Amino acid sequence: MAEELQSQPAVWAQAVDLVAEPKLLPRAGAKVAVVGCGTSWFMAQSYAALRENAGLGVTDAFAASEAFVDRDYDAVVAITRSGTTSEVLELLGGIRGKVRTIGIVGDTSSPLVDAADDVIALPFADEKSVVQTRFATTALTFLRASTGADVSRSIADAETALTEELPEELITAEQVTYLGRGWTVGLAHEAALKMRESSQAWTESYPAMEYRHGPLAIAAPGRAVWLFGELPAGLDADVAATGAHFEHSSLDPLADLVRAHRVALERSLAAGLNPDLPRNLTRSVILGA
Amino acid sequence: MAEELQSQPAVWAQAVDLVAEPKLLPRAGAKVAVVGCGTSWFMAQSYAALRENAGLGVTDAFAASEAFVDRDYDAVVAITRSGTTSEVLELLGGIRGKVRTIGIVGDTSSPLVDAADDVIALPFADEKSVVQTRFATTALTFLRASTGADVSRSIADAETALTEELPEELITAEQVTYLGRGWTVGLAHEAALKMRESSQAWTESYPAMEYRHGPLAIAAPGRAVWLFGELPAGLDADVAATGAHFEHSSLDPLADLVRAHRVALERSLAAGLNPDLPRNLTRSVILGA
Numbered sequence: 020m021a022e023e024l025q026s027q028p029a030v031w032a033q034a035v036d037l038v039a040e041p042k043l044l045p046r047a048g049a050k051v052a053v054v055g056c057g058t059s060w061f062m063a064q065s066y067a068a069l070r071e072n073a074g075l076g077v078t079d080a081f082a083a084s085e086a087f088v089d090r091d092y093d094a095v096v097a098i099t100r101s102g103t104t105s106e107v108l109e110l111l112g113g114i115r116g117k118v119r120t121i122g123i124v125g126d127t128s129s130p131l132v133d134a135a136d137d138v139i140a141l142p143f144a145d146e147k148s149v150v151q152t153r154f155a156t157t158a159l160t161f162l163r164a165s166t167g168a169d170v171s172r173s174i175a176d177a178e179t180a181l182t183e184e185l186p187e188e189l190i191t192a193e194q195v196t197y198l199g200r201g202w203t204v205g206l207a208h209e210a211a212l213k214m215r216e217s218s219q220a221w222t223e224s225y226p227a228m229e230y231r232h233g234p235l236a237i238a239a240p241g242r243a244v245w246l247f248g249e250l251p252a253g254l255d256a257d258v259a260a261t262g263a264h265f266e267h268s269s270l271d272p273l274a275d276l277v278r279a280h281r282v283a284l285e286r287s288l289a290a291g292l293n294p295d296l297p298r299n300l301t302r303s304v305i306l307g308a
Numbered sequence: 309m310a311e312e313l314q315s316q317p318a319v320w321a322q323a324v325d326l327v328a329e330p331k332l333l334p335r336a337g338a339k340v341a342v343v344g345c346g347t348s349w350f351m352a353q354s355y356a357a358l359r360e361n362a363g364l365g366v367t368d369a370f371a372a373s374e375a376f377v378d379r380d381y382d383a384v385v386a387i388t389r390s391g392t393t394s395e396v397l398e399l400l401g402g403i404r405g406k407v408r409t410i411g412i413v414g415d416t417s418s419p420l421v422d423a424a425d426d427v428i429a430l431p432f433a434d435e436k437s438v439v440q441t442r443f444a445t446t447a448l449t450f451l452r453a454s455t456g457a458d459v460s461r462s463i464a465d466a467e468t469a470l471t472e473e474l475p476e477e478l479i480t481a482e483q484v485t486y487l488g489r490g491w492t493v494g495l496a497h498e499a500a501l502k503m504r505e506s507s508q509a510w511t512e513s514y515p516a517m518e519y520r521h522g523p524l525a526i527a528a529p530g531r532a533v534w535l536f537g538e539l540p541a542g543l544d545a546d547v548a549a550t551g552a553h554f555e556h557s558s559l560d561p562l563a564d565l566v567r568a569h570r571v572a573l574e575r576s577l578a579a580g581l582n583p584d585l586p587r588n589l590t591r592s593v594i595l596g597a
Contacts, residue, residue: 057521077379079368084517085493090366106517194510204374212522219525221483221510228373228395231593232346233501236508236586253596261588297525299550304520307542 020217020294023146023153024280028177030144030153031170034161041165043121043137047075049093054083056106056304058151058209059098059158065205066096066162072201073166080205083107094119100145100154101303102129111135123161125154148295149302150216152280155209156273163202163273176274181281188264189282190289192243195220196234197279198227203248203272210245210279216297218286227251238263245279248272309506309583312435312442313569317466319433319442320459323450330454332410332426336364338382343372345395345593347440347498348387348447354494355385355451361490362455369494372396383408389434389443390592391418400424412450414443437584438591439505441569444498445562452491452562465563470570477553478571479578481532484509485523486568487516492537492561499534499568505586507575516540527552534568537561 045051051070053063060082067080081087083106088095095118099107102124111120111134122135125145132138144157164170189195195214197207204226211224225234228251230244238244240262246254250267258265268275287294334340340359342352349371356369370376372395377384384407388396391413400409400423411424414434421427433446453459478484484503486496493515500513514523517540519533527533529551535543539556547554557564576583 056518060518060521071376077376082515082518085490085515087360087366201374215512216522216525223504223512226371226374229345229349229371231589232349233505233586233589235588236505238588257588297522299524299527299546300520300522 020148020150020152020284023148024277024284025181027153027156027277028174028181030157031160031174031177033143034141034157035164035170037161040139040161043139044165045076045094045096045121050077050091051079051094051096052086052088052090052092053078053080053096053098054086054088054107054110055098056083056104058155058212059100061205061209061212062155062159063096063098063205064208065159065202068202068204069163069166069168073168075166083110086110088114088118092118094121096121096123097131097135098123098158099131100125100151102126102131103303103305105304105306107131108134123158149297149300150213150295152213156276159273173271173273176270177277180270180274180277183278185278185282185285186264186266188243189245189266190285192241192264193221194237194242195222196230196237196244197222197224197247198230198244199247199272200227200249200251206247206272206276210247210276213280213283214286216300217283217294218290218292219298220286227254230254231257235261247275309437309439309441309573312437313566313573314470316442316445316566317463317470319446320449320463320466322432323430323446324453324459326450329428329450332428333454334365334383334385334410339366339380340368340383340385341375341377341379341381342367342369342385342387343375343377343396343399344387345372345393347444347501348389350494350498350501351444351448352385352387352494353497354448354491357491357493358452358455358457362457364455372399375399377403377407381407383410385410385412386420386424387412387447388420389414389440391415391420392592392594394593394595396420397423412447438586438589439502439584441502445565448562462560462562465559466566469559469563469566472567474567474571474574475553475555477532478534478555479574481530481553482510483526483531484511485519485526485531485533486511486513486536487519487533488536488561489516489538489540495536495561495565499536499565502569502572503575505589506572506583507579507581508587509575516543519543520546524550536564
């Protein structure tokens with residue numbers, strides 16, 4: 020995980036330099052569903068918000084197991100590192116020939132390559148760890164660039180994120196809640212999952228404006244709230260009043276996610292765990308027939 | 309909270325007996341967005357899945373703060389107990405005169421009544437507690453009946469849920485993860501929030517098929533996984549292998565949520581907390597101008 024985590028800025032830059040692949044994505048104006056499981060679902064959420072907010076068309080994100088793909092979409096985009104995830108393959112099999120499908124994959128020898136009409140292969144971003152860092156953020160950087168966003172600052176900020184000292188409050192926090200707005204909601208979910216997987220920590224995640232509708236009850240001294248991206252008015256003060264640490268970086272939100280990866284890694288090592296082999300998990304969820 | 313919790317079957321029946329109000333809901337085939345905050349958002353998620361799965365039309369659920377309501381919806385349905393929630397009122401103000409809006413509200417003297425084109429009033433379900441139980445489940449029962457579902461079994465099961473003995477593992481669990489599929493995903497999110505609010509417990513919630521994609525790393529002896537509704541193949545065995553308690557009732561899923569309310573209440577009292585006044589929270593989130 021450490022090596023894959025560190026390589027992120029370089030691998031992101033490699034994804035942005037792809038020339039033919041962006042043309043495989045749905046055209047501007049197309050109505051699109053983006054699907055995935057776990058980390059890939061969270062990246063799908065971020066891409067969906069980026070694409071719709073950029074005016075490129077209605078874009079829904081679904082967990083592959085809970086997707087409504089019979090809504091006259093022009094295309095379905097599936098994200099899967101391993102290319103073997105049961106729910107994704109089943110979904111693609113069910114719409115074959117009815118809707119154009121595009122797979123974004125790490126392992127180019129996987130069944131996903133045959134299951135999708137078009138494939139965007141990111142083999143240079145694939146990784147050995149069960150815990151995803153690099154593939155997910157690289158896929159999102161590629162997709163983010165495809166919406167017209169300039170990701171060069173994000174790549175530069177990721178270099179900073181790799182070396183900046185981490186606040187002690189995050190390493191020692193008893194509990195961390197991650198928040199985001201728009202495309203950074205997916206980043207918040209991903210940061211929370213990473214901490215759960217690698218260090219078995221108590222984490223939560225929400226759209227930032229939802230936080231005061233209940234989850235704020237968990238905030239207390241010794242705990243932390245980490246916001247990715249835009250600060251909703253008054254939220255920092257509301258968190259401060261609880262005694263919890265409020266974390267908010269001026270780095271690009273995706274670069275800030277790299278800091279969250281580093282915190283997860285440090286906490287995992289501090290707890291004497293193997294960050295690459297989380298309890299109860301495998302690299303890809305392949306369900307019995 | 310105890311009194312409001314106990315009254316649920318009777319109040320649900322009252323909502324089902326309404327005659328004129330269901331006619332205010334969007335017609336079959338209409339494309340609908342359902343919005344809310346906190347508990348109301350989770351009820352919106354359940355209703356959206358029920359309506360679309362019943363073949364009544366495309367139905368999206370959004371947190372009011374993260375809604376894409378400019379997607380040519382035929383109607384927007386807003387759920388708010390207090391009728392004063394800032395994000396909901398702001399959203400309705402922004403689409404006034406452009407899309408038909410229907411508010412589902414507990415407090416009939418609130419600003420929501422003027423902000424929506426039509427109002428479905430459930431004042432008999434309103435409640436004094438900051439923590440919502442009855443209003444949310446009553447609104448959902450009303451909406452569920454409107455999709456053609458027979459909710460009589462749900463009401464009968466809720467009576468059973470109020471008296472059945474609660475498994476000791478749930479009262480003492482160090483951590484509880486709630487899962488659902490389709491319309492019960494919203495119930496899982498609501499059960500988790502209720503426990504957070506009333507007893508400051510460590511809870512998580514996911515679509516059931518997402519659970520093996522990461523969150524399973526948290527399962528361990530002394531912890532619990534509570535599934536609402538349909539059991540995905542093999543999930544019980546996968547949880548059992550971790551040593552965690554697996555909870556799955558044969559009661560109707562909404563009635564099973566009443567059991568979750570009871571667990572939250574018992575844990576709150578056992579922890580010496582006031583279940584009606586959760587830490588850091590108010591009855592409605594009203595943001596500064």
